[in-house]
Amino acid sequence: MSTVDERTPEAEEPESPTNRPPGMHLATRWMERPYARRIILLTVIISAVIIALTFVMVAFMNLSGGPASDIQGEIEKTMYVLTFTSAPLMGFTLAILTYSWWGGWGKVKGPEEPTEEGPAIRTNGVAVVAWITVCSLLAAFLVIWGLVELATITASSYGSVPANQQPNAAKAIDINVTGQQWVWSFQYPDQGKITSSELVVPINVPLYFNVTSLDVVHSFWVVEAGVKIDANPGAITNTGFTPNKLGTFNIRCAELCGLHHAYMETNLRVVTQEQFDSWVREMGGAKTS
Amino acid sequence: MSATAVIHEQKHVPQPRQVGKPGGFLHRTNFTTAVISGIVLAAIFYFITGAIVQKVTGGGQQNNLSLPDGLQQQITMMYIGWIIGFMAGIGAFAGPIRWMLGHDLTHADAEYMAGKDMGRKKFWKYTTDHKVVGIQYLIVALILFGLGGLLAMLIRTELGVTWAEVFNPNFYNSLIGTHGIVMIIAMIIAVTGPLGNFIVPIMCGARDMAFPRLNALSLWLLVAAIPPLVSNLLMGGIRDGWTVYQPLADQAPVGMIGYQITIIVFAFSTGIASVNLITTVVTMRARGMTWSRVPIFVYGVVGSSIMGLIWFPMFQYSQILALSDRVLQTSFYTPASGGSVWLYENLFWLLGHPEVYVIVIPATAALLEIMPVFLRKPLFSYKLAIAGIFGIVGLSAVVWVHHMYMTGWAPSSNYPFMMSTEMISIPFSFLLLVMLGTMWRGKPWMKLPMMAVYAVIWNKVIGGITGVYLSDTPVDQYMHGSMFVVAHFHFMLMGAGLFGAMGAIAYWFPKMTNRYLDELVASIGFWTAFVGFQITFFAMFVAGLQGMPRRVLQFDQAFNMANWISTVGAYVIGIGMLIFLYAMITSWRSGKLAPGNPWGAHTLEAQTETPVPHENFPVLPVVTSDPYDFGVPDPYEMLDDAELEANEGVSKVGAS
Structure with missing residues (x-):
């Protein structure tokens, strides 16, 4: 049997029709359908809008002067990563939604029941497998990113970063934070146990907080530094950060703690080391370090 | 669904002696x-x-x-x-x-x-007929929504009036707590109550629920549980949010006891209803209704019932222990006497999170049931939808600690729980694909139930993406306890749950009340509420991003603008909901009479007549296919096949 066929004329196109069109061929054919390009275009547009919106979101987060620490910087970076990862899926979903809504595939109006039926697509193996794969990979990426970021911010908030890697290699300041209905108080054990109702700290020095409560559950939230931990009665919880921006920032209570929960707020004042030292002397404390 | 008449021999059942x-x-x-x-x-x-x-x-x-x-x-x-x-x-x-x-x-x-030949009196009695119980549940849900909505308007009024305190802090905090728990209860019963009781047994081809008297019991336990909850507003209130964290709740006045009793009784009611629904679906389906022919809404209700049955007792225990702390001077949650506040938080969130899925799953499943009918297409990947529902049911058990990322309870547990929380987006994506696939190339019939599908998918996308932020511990460190969280869960519970329930009720309204829901007025109400909803909660996202904590009554001036916008939006929601309610009431009284199958559905409940006869079916139906056999052969596929055949023809010629 000869392998060369003499009777059929040579195909004009380089890729002549074959028994089973390869994947590329199928995809090209699919793209020729009238709706395919429009949905892809819509997906791209909507994803771009979503990505642009992330910048608006982060701008809102920074409206009050943040980020005031590396932790808040990491949080904002994570917001970008999460949105960029989800945007294509979201864009695709909203593209189909919009396309169907505007009647791209036609629509039936009025009280009369529709007379014609749609295509009987029970399932589509390619679509299902592709969707599950893409969603799982994206979710896996988000999980891995989240775990790494969590480890990063835990390291910088619990003070477990080795001293020589910390900014200025400074010694951490311990601060005991106590919540009670409805005020915060801050005690500096290393600075002669001075107590203040306002959190005053030097810039670029790691802070380490021992947080507790005298009565009910409060939540210690340093807004622009991106640090939050519950203050529980009968337990001490820990967090920390290194302020990297001079200025006055907000501290709020983020857990409903009774009548005047709304008024349980104070300021974080980040000052230079010299200002901090003179503030400590003013408060009657002694610099021990 | 083609139902063939098969007459079963009526067996003679020996009857006990009639007394009185x-x-x-x-x-x-x-x-x-x-x-x-x-x-x-x-x-x-x-x-x-x-x-x-x-x-x-x-x-x-x-x-x-x-x-x-x-x-x-x-x-x-x-x-x-x-x-x-x-x-x-x-x-x-x-x-x-x-x-x-x-x-x-x-x-x-x-x-x-069962209220045979009793007229309207049966709605006020211990009636066992599932159709009566369904209507009763609907009325109770509407009353709760009315109350919760009124409280929401008061909350937004306080937050909109940024220059003064309208309410004293005690009353304001009680408003927040009562609004929260009333709406949670209303949402839990909104779909599984009216539709689960009325529609599911008919959908399964049963004459009633498996345990008719337990059905009445669950409804009336719920009714009995409401007055203690509402009366708290007169008895010092529950000033602690719907979560009533300890030991703050221990400081609350006696109104807190009302909350605790309500939750304890409501948990019994939910457990009984769940057992009843699961048993009905498992044992009383029509002949021929195999597990691969069960309508997806039934799966949704079963999934929701399973979660309710397993996790509601946790909430109940948490409140039994709290009540015992208060009344019997035990100290489960009092740190000073060796108790732990984290014990409460764990018990609470063991239900607190699955409860979100208890609400969202049946509403979503109802929309999956609606879509094939209004698109005249089969449900895309029916089995993937089932996998999605049970995937969520399974994973819902292992995510509760994401509400406690910032409590300091066990910082190292944040790693596995962040992982499980982000994993739950995978079964959710299954349901999303089913929706998109069903919509794909379909020609929608633009009626209100189908409109609800579009509205809910939009809300779910917004709720889903913001959920991605919150599930991520680092970002949650900023967002936790802020208005961002409030906006996010309103997008899930109200945006997906309540708007889904509105669509589902619009869809089954003709079956339940014998009359069409006034399409025009109801649509105006629905879309007004939808627009108001977007305004309210997008503004709330902004307030949260700026760093506004939740449950406050006064706040930094920086948040004023967002709160004004949000309050205006809330009033728009209120107006829209009132219009929708007006449409429901007028249509119920004097709407256009509906035929038995107003939308051309293939499920069993569409095959029986309207009003549904006393025991649902004159003759029990037999099922021969699944309810989604809509559609004509796909023209594109036929084109492909034709070409393939042509190609094969060519190659055959070539080979010979």
């Missing part, structure tokens, strides 16, 4: 006798407990809450008296007592209890 006239004691009981007997027993319990406490302590002592000694015990016993009295007065104990006396219920008794 059918129904007996139940002739005398209705809602009024229940209220009277509830109040009477509550008063008796209150005074007896008072007398006992007086005897034991000698009276006149003050405890640390500066309440008269024994008042807490008295209030607790009063509520218990109310529940028992109400249930006795409605006739809930008639059945068990007759058993004890040896007078079994006869068929005539059962028919009386």
Whole structure:
């Protein structure tokens, strides 16, 4: 049997029709359908809008002067990563939604029941497998990113970063934070146990907080530094950060703690080391370090 | 769904002896006798407990809450008296007592209890017919939504008036807590109550639920549980949000007891209803309705019931222990005496999170049921939808700690729980694909139920993406406890849950009430509420991003603009919901009469006539296919096949 066929004329196109069109061929054919390009275009547009919106979101987060620490910087970076990862899926979903809504595939109006039926697509193996794969990979990426970021911010908030890697290699300041209905108080054990109702700290020095409560559950939230931990009665919880921006920032209570929960707020004042030292002397404390 | 008539031989069942006239004691009981007997027993319990406490302590002592000694015990016993009295007065104990006396219920008794030929009176009685219970659930849900919505308007008023305190902080905090728990209860019953009871048995081809009397019991337990909750506003309120974290809740006045009793009773009600629904679906499906022919809405309701059955007891335990701390001076949650506040938080969130899926899953499944009908296409990947539902049911058990990322309870547990929380987006994406695939190339019939599908997918996308932020511990460190969280869960519970329920109710309204829902007025209401919803909660996202904590009544000036916008949006929602309610009421009274199958659906409930006859089907149906056999052969596929054939023809010629 000869392998060369003499009777059929040579195909004009380089890729002549074959028994089973390869994947590329199928995809090209699919793209020729009238709706395919429009949905892809819509997906791209909507994803771009979503990505642009992330910048608006982060701008809102920074409206009050943040980020005031590396932790808040990491949080904002994570917001970008999460949105960029989800945007294509979201864009695709909203593209189909919009396309169907505007009647791209036609629509039936009025009280009369529709007379014609749609295509009987029970399932589509390619679509299902592709969707599950893409969603799982994206979710896996988000999980891995989240775990790494969590480890990063835990390291910088619990003070477990080795001293020589910390900014200025400074010694951490311990601060005991106590919540009670409805005020915060801050005690500096290393600075002669001075107590203040306002959190005053030097810039670029790691802070380490021992947080507790005298009565009910409060939540210690340093807004622009991106640090939050519950203050529980009968337990001490820990967090920390290194302020990297001079200025006055907000501290709020983020857990409903009774009548005047709304008024349980104070300021974080980040000052230079010299200002901090003179503030400590003013408060009657002694610099021990 | 093609239903073939098969007549089953009626077996002769030996009947017990009829004692008295059918129904007996139940002739005398209705809602009024229940209220009277509830109040009477509550008063008796209150005074007896008072007398006992007086005897034991000698009276006149003050405890640390500066309440008269024994008042807490008295209030607790009063509520218990109310529940028992109400249930006795409605006739809930008639059945068990007759058993004890040896007078079994006869068929005539059962028919009386099912409200046969009783007219409107049956809606006020201990009626066992699932259709009556469904309507009753709908009314209860509407009342709760009305109350919760009114409280929401008050909250937004306070937050919109940024220059003054409209309410005192105590009342404001009570508003927040009551709004939260009332809406949670309303949302939990909104779909599985009315539609689960009315539609699911008919969808399965059953004559009633598996346990008709338990069905009535679950409804009336719910009704009995509402007054203690609402009465808290008169008794010092629940000032602690719907989560009522300890030990703050321990400081609250006696109104807190109302909350605790309500949750304990409501958990019984939910458990009973869940068992009933699951048993009905498992054992009473029509002949031929194999597990791969069960409508997806039934799967949704079963999934929701499974979660309710497993996780509601956790919430119940948390409140039993809290009540015991308060009334019996135990110290489960008091750190000073060796208790732990984290114990409460864990118990609470063990239900607190699955409860979100208890609400969202049936609403989503109802929309999956609606889509094939309005697109005249089969449901895309039916089995993937089932996998999605049960994937969520399974994973819902292992995500609760994401509410506790910032509590400091166990910082290292944040890693696995962040992983499980982000994993739950995978089964959710299954359901999303099913929706998109069904929509793909379909020609939608633009009626209100289908509109709800579009609205809900939009809300879910927004709720989903913001959920991605919150599930991520680092970002949650900023977002936790802020208005961002509030906006996010309103997008899930209200945006997906309530708007989905509105679509589902619009879809089954003709079946339940015999009349069409006024399309025009209801649509105006629906879209007004939808637009208001977007305004309210997008503004709230902004407030949260700026760093506004939740549950505050005064705040930094930086948040003023966002809150003004949000309040205006909230009033728009209120107007829209009132229009929708108006459409429901007028259509119910005098709408256009609907035929048995108004939308051309293939499910069993569309095959029986409207109004649904006494035992649903004159002859029990037999199912021969799944309910999604819509559609014509795909023209593109036919084109492909034709080309393939042509190609094969060419190659055959070539090979020869």
